[in-house]
Amino acid sequence: MNKCRSASLALLATIAIYGCNGSDNGDNGTSDNLDVVPPAVSLSYQVVNQFKHDTSAFTEGLSFYNGQLYESTGAPDSPETSGTWIAAIDLSTGKYDKKINLGRAFFGEGITFLKGKVFQLTYRAGKGFVYDAGTFKKLREFTYKGEGWGLTNDGTSLIMSNGTSNLYYLNPDSLTFIKMLAVQDNNGYVENINELEFINGFIYANKWLTGDILKIDPATGYVVGKMDLSRYSGEVKSKNSEAQEMNGIAYDSMSRKTYITGKKWPVIYEIKW
Numbered sequence: 381m382n383k384c385r386s387a388s389l390a391l392l393a394t395i396a397i398y399g400c401n402g403s404d405n406g407d408n409g410t411s412d413n414l415d416v417v418p419p420a421v422s423l424s425y426q427v428v429n430q431f432k433h434d435t436s437a438f439t440e441g442l443s444f445y446n447g448q449l450y451e452s453t454g455a456p457d458s459p460e461t462s463g464t465w466i467a468a469i470d471l472s473t474g475k476y477d478k479k480i481n482l483g484r485a486f487f488g489e490g491i492t493f494l495k496g497k498v499f500q501l502t503y504r505a506g507k508g509f510v511y512d513a514g515t516f517k518k519l520r521e522f523t524y525k526g527e528g529w530g531l532t533n534d535g536t537s538l539i540m541s542n543g544t545s546n547l548y549y550l551n552p553d554s555l556t557f558i559k560m561l562a563v564q565d566n567n568g569y570v571e572n573i574n575e576l577e578f579i580n581g582f583i584y585a586n587k588w589l590t591g592d593i594l595k596i597d598p599a600t601g602y603v604v605g606k607m608d609l610s611r612y613s614g615e616v617k618s619k620n621s622e623a624q625e626m627n628g629i630a631y632d633s634m635s636r637k638t639y640i641t642g643k644k645w646p647v648i649y650e651i652k653w
Contacts, residue, residue, distance in 0.1 A: 409511065417566045418588030423595065423607040429650035430475030431639075435620050436462040436641050441575060442529065442628035445493040445513060451476075452491040454503060455484040460622060463486035466500065466516070470650070471537070479516040490531030490575060492538065494552050499538060504633055508555075522555045530585065532576035536597065537590065541576055543570035543588060547601075565603040577629040579638070588643055589625050593640070607653070609640065616645045 386558045403572060408428070432440075438461040448468050455464040464482040469475075480500075487503035495524035497519065498511040504527055510519045530541040537558055538550040548560040563570045563585075572588035583596040591610025609626060616623040624643035631638050640649040 398461060417564055417602050418604075419566045419629065420603045420606040422595070423593075423605045423653055425607055425609075425653035427612070427649050428652045430553065431471045431648040431650070433641050433645050433648045434474070434476060435622070435644050435646050437476075438462075439628045439641055439645070440488055440643075441490040441492075442630035442639065443491055443493060443532075443577075444630050444632040444634075445498075447632060447634045449632070450479075450491065450493075451628070451641075452488050452500060454487045454489060455482075456487070462647075464502075466491060466498065466511075467589065469648075478648050480511065489528045490541070492533045492534075492537065494533040497552070499531060499533075499552070501540065503527060503529075513644070517571065524545045529588075530574050530576035531586045532578045532583065534578050534583075539576060539578065539583060539598075539644060541585065542574045543572055543574065545571045545573060547573065547576075547596075561596075561601045563594075563601050563603065570603060575627050575629055577631055580633045584629050584631075586625075586627050586629060588627075591626055593626075593629060609651075612640075612649060616647055620644060620646045 390429050408598060438454045438456055440454045443450050450466060450468055452466045453464055463484050464486050466480040467476040467478040486505055489501040489503050491498060491500045493513050496513050498513050502507045506523055508522045512519055527542045529543050532539050538552050540548045540550060545563050547561040551558055553555045563573055573585045574588040575586040577584045583598055585594045585596060587594055589611040593607040595605030597604050601620050613626050626642035628641040638651050640651060
């Protein structure tokens with residue numbers, strides 16, 4: 381996906397938001413609070429298991445619901461990808477049970493499960509979908525301006541990224557804006573925030589086109605930790621030359637296991653930290 385670095389804010393059409401990225405909170409993307417933002421701690425981890433992953437899946441989201449792993453994908457122009465869908469994954473076999481298949485009608489993005497519903501973003505169509513989490517029947521559509529990238533929730537609100545340094549909290553019932561969280565580290569505002577997962581009180585985020593997972597404090601927006609998985613981004617490309625950047629984080633609160641994968645990766649990794 382050739383996502384634009386200067387992506388417009390992705391919010392509902394009814395919301396008035398000022399500024400185009402994190403620079404609306406500082407001078408040219410630099411923070412006025414650099415002296416109080418401590419450097420992110422390097423997070424250690426280990427890979428404890430590997431599972432098969434569909435190399436035609438252009439991964440845009442990874443999420444657990446009731447102990448079941450789900451994946452959402454996008455549909456770039458490349459015919460080697462399998463389109464936009466949401467599917468349950470059987471980790472023991474690598475098989476997919478597609479619950480929703482939008483083909484190439486939409487470029488799917490992040491998903492999250494909350495209050496018995498599935499919320500799905502699309503890339504540039506300015507449209508999102510809400511489904512019943514049990515039947516996957518479509519309940520409604522909603523619109524927003526700009527781009528949709530990652531999606532997660534904190535148990536109460538939806539949290540959305542659009543590739544800038546800002547995260548947006550939305551009411552899951554009305555899909556209206558609650559607040560904005562600017563993500564920054566000791567070097568300034570951190571752009572290209574992509575796929576998201578809320579784990580034990582923190583927001584974890586893939587940084588687009590890198591092998592980094594950022595640990596973000598939702599109280600401040602500060603990046604408090606950074607996990608470097610770039611070695612695995614290189615490893616998967618040796619197995620599949622078409623593999624692209626890492627773009628999937630899922631945490632199973634029942635088993636307390638974390639899984640990562642990426643676009644057209646041949647592997648889903650289970651990691652422990």
